[in-house]
Amino acid sequence: MAPILVSLLESTSVQFLQLSVLCVLNYLWDLILTQLM
Numbered sequence: 001m002a003p004i005l006v007s008l009l010e011s012t013s014v015q016f017l018q019l020s021v022l023c024v025l026n027y028l029w030d031l032i033l034t035q036l037m
Helices: 003-036
Strands: none
Touching: none
16 A cells, blocks of 8 residues: 555544544533533
């Protein structure tokens, strides 16, 4: 595999992980807010 392809895959997987974490945090935040209301 070309180094460019590998670095591209790594960067996209990192972005995907960040998105997943953000989605989970967002979901938890909504959950906490609804519990407090």
